Amino acid sequence: MKAGLVELLELYEYKVDDLVAGTEPKGGMAGLTRLRQTLIQSNLPGPLAKKFRDIDARFKAHRPGYKTAVDEGSAPDLGTILVEEDSPAASPEREALEKLAEAVYWSRLERDLLRTAKSFNHGKRDELRMTYAILQNLEAYSKSPQFAQDYNLSRFVLAHPIPSVSDPRVHLEDPVVAKNMLMELFREAFALSGKLKLPPEETVPYIRRFARRVLESEGSLRTSIRGPSLETLRRALEEAHRQNLSIGEIRALEERLQAAAAEERRMSLVMEDDRGRFSAAIERLTTLLTRYLPSPRGEASWPHIPPKILGSQSPEYGLQAVPHDARALNLRLMPQRFYFWNHEIGISQAGKLFGLSVDGQERMIEEGAAFSLTLPDAELHVIRYQDYLHLRIEPREAATLSNLLAEGRVMAFLMWPENHFAYLRLLRALSARFKGEVNYALFSPESAGKYGEAPIDNLQDFARKGLEVVKGRIERNSSWTAYLAEVARALELESYAQVLRLELSEWLGFSPPSRDTLGENVDSTTVGDSPSTVKAGSAVLSLRYQDDAVYVSSTGLVPRKLLDLMIWMVPEGGLVLAREGVRVAHSLVIIQPQNRPVS
Template sequence: MDFWLELVELYEYKVQDLTEGRVPRGGRRGLAVLRDELLGAPLEPPLLRRLMETDRQYRLHQGNPVQHTRPRPGHGGQSTWTAPPTADSEESRAWEELQLLQWHQRAAAQARDLTLRWQREPEFGHLRVLYTVIENAERLSRPGTQPLAVPPAHDALMDLHDPEVTGRLAQALSALLLTEDGRTRVRAALSAVHAEPFPRHPDEDVLAARIAAAEREHVSHEAREALVRALRAEFPLPRDPRERPAIRAAARHVAQLLDPILDALPKPSLNGAPQGSILLAQHAGSAMRVPDDGAERLTVFLRGGSGARWRGLNIEWQPIGPNWQLQVGSQLTLLRPGLPPHERSQTLKLPDQQFRAFVSGAYMTLVVESHTALELGRRASTARAAALLLNPAQDFAFLRLARAAAQVMRGGPLQLEKLTPDSARKYLDATPDVLLSFARKGVETLVARLTRVGADDAAQAFRRAAQALGLHRVVADRLHAALHIALHDPETMPEGVPVTQVDLAPGGHFTSVVLSDEPLTLHVEGRGVTIRWDYKGELVVMMPGLAPMVLHDLLVARLPGGNLLLVRHGSWLGAALAPDVPVPTLEAAELSTDDIRMN
């Protein structure tokens, strides 16, 4: 960073010399070389603003003022009619690619949501199928490679409990879905996994022949058995055929969930961009007269002007070499059309809304991302982590583990005398609102500490704390994963629906509702939960056998065997039924990880 700062300051001095009539040190050629280097540099936004202001002075001095929006030609005089763009035109290709990039961004978010949901399964069945499909789809691009068998549950080399690992799986899947060849290979790999989860090893016949030869050797029985064991050790053990039905069922379910994602793929258009769809377009048929402030997206031909106003914000852009500098309100970013397609989007966060910009050549699409959905997703992830801490199993083991992990990450000694099972009695006596407030504060404290610690160091801290408390490491992994998601990868909430009756499924995923003046009834495992506005304008949750509870932004209501999670932002409410997870102790350490069952 200091290197680029010095170069920007040097550029400022040289431009100042030039504008004041002096020959810049190093000559004009040296100034031009320095300018080209800086315009392609990965500068931070504050430094980029300084460069742009200085470069503006340079271009004004060179007689090349900033380009303004060009006026549209009138109808008088010579005809300005141009032929409509064909499917092979630059505009049509850019329009189709921008639609594909937007679909890919939605597909990537849906893939991430699926992996987060599947990570809560006891045997990671869907994740193991997905891992195998991705690996085999990539192997299909390399002829001659052998397909991978579906790995066993809780394979130590896979770390499917780690949210970073599942995040990379979602990214790999979305990258494959971006191309037609990748989508074809994903479908082929998924069909192959369903047909045969455990492909036959190519050297099975060789192994059988070697074993038969070893059994004919004239040696002692013990030596013959040792030789056979040595031969078998070179090959993977055969898998239990009883696993096949469950894996095939998971493969069918993965295919069913991927089908709607693939069906939403944009279809190619014979006529190019729709009429009136592109601001400052070259062709009159696709040109938009003025930006629509009520629309959720805006597509612009960047070479057609230098600025526009949309949704109350000033939007300005200018070319910087092969790239485009974009400013939306107070936020500045650099769009790079030369990057791979899945990297050609940028997020711009403003105080009251958020945009995502996609670029294809000289065309850009700005999409409004719902601030409500983002905030609700953060609260949903916080609620899910707080629900873990409220699990009373093993004397509130998760809550005690959270306190122990905080001590470890602070670098101080573990005060085990304050973390004994007897210390948890006060939690049983606390009222639900006090206990929730304590759990939520614990989540926020740990999330703040995770921002200052690497993921691997944090995982080790949680495992060390769990060992000191006599808990199995899967408990530590579960709590660390929930906090990691709350910090780095909050849940994506589905679009809210205006209804008054909702049946909550026990799977743990959220349902979104747009609240109205009418009461909302949630059907939760045979009981009705009513949510309504009271005379004071507060949102009240009423459950049989419990006192009314006020829902501000987040509420975790204890139920037999689980928790009802409620999150709210304005009139948008999210609800989920999260079951409790088992809390194994170190007494289970002698068991293999395959035997640990987690919901």
């Protein structure tokens, strides 16, 4: 049996379980779809194929439905919004929820694109210069009569060249200007299907074609050759020979001709290099569009906001009280006070003006407002649409990285191969014990052979999902330490269980730093075009940022793609790498050997 198929199938089952439970699978629907395609193409043997069909039937039955939630006359067309059920009659609450979801998307995108703009805003700023040229030429060409029918851009004529890096009209060095340009590119992407009657899924391919037509058009790259052209100098030399000018004058013209020819060759090489760089920039931009545009234009999911509204009089949409664990909340604007994620929030009104206060901070809530307030342990995002408000609590970047590092510390133990992956076997046996009696033969040393054979990223995904499942069961059962001791005795792994109990307890009780720090023994780096180096015990890793992704590599090993969390095993233990945008934090987890020898 092909190594790793069992684990991939279990991972698929975990993700489908999340979908059935109404929560978005880790990695999003795009990741779930890719995993499903991998399994479909893997030629599964009989028993696994039957299990896959059973799981896949549940997936098909619970795939989220999408519905266009913006009226045809509105602009831009914002694609598809996930809704619970189709409602035949429009209502103010339904419209408010749709508009708030739309605003949440743009608000999140703006924050993400600001980070992206900062990463693009160095060196020759190829991505930003290309974005400017795309926007300028798209605006110019859209005014021509042939634009609406010219899908393959055969009649496109360049209107604006790619600006130079120091063009005073563009101000590329300003990250806010850069962010606004990227935002405008996304808004144009949303509007394209309406302007061209283009299928939404063709949006990114069209923009790629358009960008390449801009780049390949004559005059797109400005040259800075000064003085007479090569052809002018050739004609001057021919004329000098006809007029029998002196040898000195002819020689001077020949030298100028040779210098001009050398300069033309140099500029040709420069332009070839520029075209290569801008071609790569186009691919990075299309990757960015694919990542952040919601399906079907790209791979992102549309924001899912709570279906209820605090203060609504509608039986369908009314919410009576704020759930204690809510991280997102919709409410009607009216004077009130309530607790939201352990923070007391006050809404005040003076005439037609509303204000919000939290933790000693006060802000006016104007129509169409979208702003964020920094709290000691999180960020509060506020969005208003007419008489409705959407609040969302999200961890700050440092808190996000700290939480990932804390989770990664436990995963480093789970992926540690000592004694046939003792920690991972313990965790899986503990997970089974929560459900009842355990057949411990399923967690014997022989059962761990598949872990060592599985690709490291598959093993990490498997361990992470198992840890997530156990966390949920621990939170619902206070006897977990007794269960862990029980399975440890049965598997004769008592010393490992003591370590695992301590690590799980610290992780479950972890609180991120109250300030923008990552804690002790943690380093961080900002990745860019140039590789970054991270030392992990006796190993040295290279971090490379490419196409909005971070790749981690070491000499002689295949690079691995860092999404949000990665464990890189080293002789001393595991290096935990956590990523938020272009910032990567890392911490070395040193794992001490236990009594049992490594087998």
